[in-house]
Amino acid sequence: MTNGITVALAGNPNSGKTTVFNNLTGSHQHVGNWPGVTVEKKEGICGYKGYHIRVVDLPGVYGLTAYSPDEVIARDFIVDEKPDAVVDIVDGSNLERNLYLTVQLLEMGARVIVALNMMDEVNARNLRVDIEGLSRLLGAPVVPMVASRNEGTEELFDEIVRMAQREVPVRGLVLNYGREVEEEIAKLERLFSQDGQLCRKYSPRWLAVKLLEGDEDIVSKFNEVGVG
Amino acid sequence: MSQIISLAMVSPGKTVQVVGVRFGWGLQKKLADMGLTPGVTVRVLNNQIAGPVIIDLRGSRLALGRGMTQRVLVKEL
Numbered sequence: 001m002t003n004g005i006t007v008a009l010a011g012n013p014n015s016g017k018t019t020v021f022n023n024l025t026g027s028h029q030h031v032g033n034w035p036g037v038t039v040e041k042k043e044g045i046c047g048y049k050g051y052h053i054r055v056v057d058l059p060g061v062y063g064l065t066a067y068s069p070d071e072v073i074a075r076d077f078i079v080d081e082k083p084d085a086v087v088d089i090v091d092g093s094n095l096e097r098n099l100y101l102t103v104q105l106l107e108m109g110a111r112v113i114v115a116l117n118m119m120d121e122v123n124a125r126n127l128r129v130d131i132e133g134l135s136r137l138l139g140a141p142v143v144p145m146v147a148s149r150n151e152g153t154e155e156l157f158d159e160i161v162r163m164a165q166r167e168v169p170v171r172g173l174v175l176n177y178g179r180e181v182e183e184e185i186a187k188l189e190r191l192f193s194q195d196g197q198l199c200r201k202y203s204p205r206w207l208a209v210k211l212l213e214g215d216e217d218i219v220s221k222f223n224e225v226g227v228g
Numbered sequence: 229m230s231q232i233i234s235l236a237m238v239s240p241g242k243t244v245q246v247v248g249v250r251f252g253w254g255l256q257k258k259l260a261d262m263g264l265t266p267g268v269t270v271r272v273l274n275n276q277i278a279g280p281v282i283i284d285l286r287g288s289r290l291a292l293g294r295g296m297t298q299r300v301l302v303k304e305l
Contacts, residue, residue: 063261067254094288097263213257 005053005164008077010105011089012098013060016117019147020089020156021057037069048157051164056083062097064104065210066217075217078110079201084164086110087156092129092144093121106138106173109203111166113159114142120149139173172203184212235272235281235292235300243271244302251299262290264300 007024011017021029025044034041042057058077059070066072078086088105090098105112114134122129135142141159145152176182188208210218238244246268249256263286264270273289274282280291292300 065257065261067258096286097288100261100263 003050003052005051005085005160006081006083007053007055007085007087007160008081008083009055009057009087009089010074010078010101011060011115012062012091012094012101015060015089015091015098016145016147017057017060017089020087020115020117020145020153021055023147023150023153024053024055024157034069034073037073039069039073049161051161053157053160061101063101064108065213065215072217075108078105078108084111085113085160087113087115087160089115089117089147091121092116092118093125093127095129102138102140103173103175106140107175107206107209109170109172109206111163111170112138112140113156113163114138114140115147115152115156116142116144117147117152119144119152120146139171172206174205177209181212185209188212230304232301232303234298235270235283235302236275236294236297238272238275238281238302238304240272240275243269243305245269245305247301247303249300255296255299259296259300263288264290269305270302 009017009021021042021044025046028046029042029044032041032043033039039059044055044057046053046055056077058074061071061074064071064075066075077083086105088102090102102112102114116129116131116134129144131142131144141163143152143156143159145156147153177185185205185208188211189204192204192207207218211222232247235244246264246266248266249259249264268286271284272281273284278294280293281297282289282291
């Protein structure tokens, strides 16, 4: 499978995800449903420098805590299928809200590339983004784009290939939540090290954070496995 | 000491501070995901008798259903 790459597209609704999807795949798209639900699933294929790339458009979500089928689908796809790259399309003119999802993806340990879209709007508002600084803080590549003008697509392809070829595993982002919360996280992580099953799929820290949030999906998974 | 009222009652043009969300962990989380958290400042852009309330929140516009806005508690600034 050295020439095959699977890329998932994630991002808030209205961030330009569909436009990026179209720029990447052209007319080679296929629309269906995610199994068991009425949420639309879009997949497409394209070729780039000898690579065969499969692009999966995940539902637009604001976060990855499981409250709606959309969020569970987005999350499960990343955990179960482990795409070679997850492109998080971010509306550059609305960074604060968009980065909320980015951080959740990074905490999961997903192989994130941030596509900083709508840079024309950023410029129009006389704003500037410190792209290098952002990339350094997030620990992920950031590609500025204006998807509506098909700008940045080639650079994005390059980053996708680079991420897919990356040998060193991506480390989950660790945000310090303050002493009290971190103490609880540490306690939970210690408990998890005793349970083999869930920890193989998810990082212990991420599981701890989700449990503290009261994430229903994760809570039920723990109940299934029978951990107290 | 300013009154605490529901977001549904705020006139367009007014800026308020979010105090909390009543009834329901689910709604609280959903709104928090979109940036509506206790302490944040919000400006009401559009609020008519019926239909969604449009607010300016952290640099983006959000349309909230009337039922939701009745459960968001705010303080006038």
